[in-house]
Amino acid sequence: MAVRGGIPICFPQFGNRGILEQHGFARNRMWIIDENPPPLHPNDSKGKSFVDLLFTPSEEDLKRWNHSFEFRLRVALDFDGYLTMISRVRNINCKPFSFSIAYHTYFSISDISEVRVEGLETLDYLDNLQQKERFTEQGDALTFESEIDRVYLSSEDVIAVLDHEKKQTFVIRKEGLPDVVVWNPWEKKSRAIADLGDEEYKQMLCVDGAAIENPINLKPGEEWTGRLELSVVAST
Numbered sequence: 126m127a128v129r130g131g132i133p134i135c136f137p138q139f140g141n142r143g144i145l146e147q148h149g150f151a152r153n154r155m156w157i158i159d160e161n162p163p164p165l166h167p168n169d170s171k172g173k174s175f176v177d178l179l180f181t182p183s184e185e186d187l188k189r190w191n192h193s194f195e196f197r198l199r200v201a202l203d204f205d206g207y208l209t210m211i212s213r214v215r216n217i218n219c220k221p222f223s224f225s226i227a228y229h230t231y232f233s234i235s236d237i238s239e240v241r242v243e244g245l246e247t248l249d250y251l252d253n254l255q256q257k258e259r260f261t262e263q264g265d266a267l268t269f270e271s272e273i274d275r276v277y278l279s280s281e282d283v284i285a286v287l288d289h290e291k292k293q294t295f296v297i298r299k300e301g302l303p304d305v306v307v308w309n310p311w312e313k314k315s316r317a318i319a320d321l322g323d324e325e326y327k328q329m330l331c332v333d334g335a336a337i338e339n340p341i342n343l344k345p346g347e348e349w350t351g352r353l354e355l356s357v358v359a360s361t
């Protein structure tokens with residue numbers, strides 16, 4: 126089962142890079158509201174509407190991935206339309222563990238042929254369509270003419286998804302998330318995905334802030350923080 130839209134959290138595994146189900150279990154679990162989370166910086170609350178969520182592994186999860194953790198997620202929206210998602214993962218066990226994470230962000234776009242992505246030029250990437258082999262991107266912004274499923278490595282922290290037809294640009298700002306996944310299933314794979322209409326690939330593009338190539342290591346008691354901020358600006 127997958128969540129086909131919004132921003133599913135892939136954790137503690139990305140894709141099939143591990144022993145767990147595709148993209149890990151966090152996206153298919155119930156998170157609870159965290160009434161009293163450890164404080165964040167005051168700027169993360171000021172002028173924002175937000176909710177704090179908490180996910181801890183069930184007995185069943187622990188049988189398959191034997192690491193106790195607390196995953197806190199703040200989802201905040203401010204008056205200017207900035208959406209911020211702050212993840213805090215704490216190791217509450219007595220042994221270290223490592224994990225991967227991706228904010229699997231589905232952007233709604235006018236038409237895949239009208240969109241380009243800036244910020245990934247000249248980077249190395251792992252191509253999931255070619256056994257995760259490593260390639261280097263050319264100097265141009267990314268445009269789309271066929272299926273794409275890549276993990277771009279160690280990018281700058283600002284990526285832009287420009288939509289010519291809608292005359293708008295999604296701006297992705299990320300911290301603690303060095304990698305960027307770009308995914309569009311295109312026509313053939315869309316037909317095989319039960320919860321995606323045959324033509325819906327044209328109106329979607331996933332661009333995820335992620336930490337995949339180098340998993341994050343947490344010693345007992347340590348906490349990792351990652352943040353993703355999305356905004357939409359008018360463009361020509």
Ligand SMILES: O=P(O)(O)OC[C@H]1O[C@@H](O)[C@H](O)[C@@H](O)[C@@H]1O
Pocket residue numbers: 127128140147148229253274275306308331
């Ligand atoms: O169908 P799922 O599990 O939501 O995954 C969708 C896609 O997610 C992408 O992030 C992966 O790179 C693709 O390989 C995968 O097909």
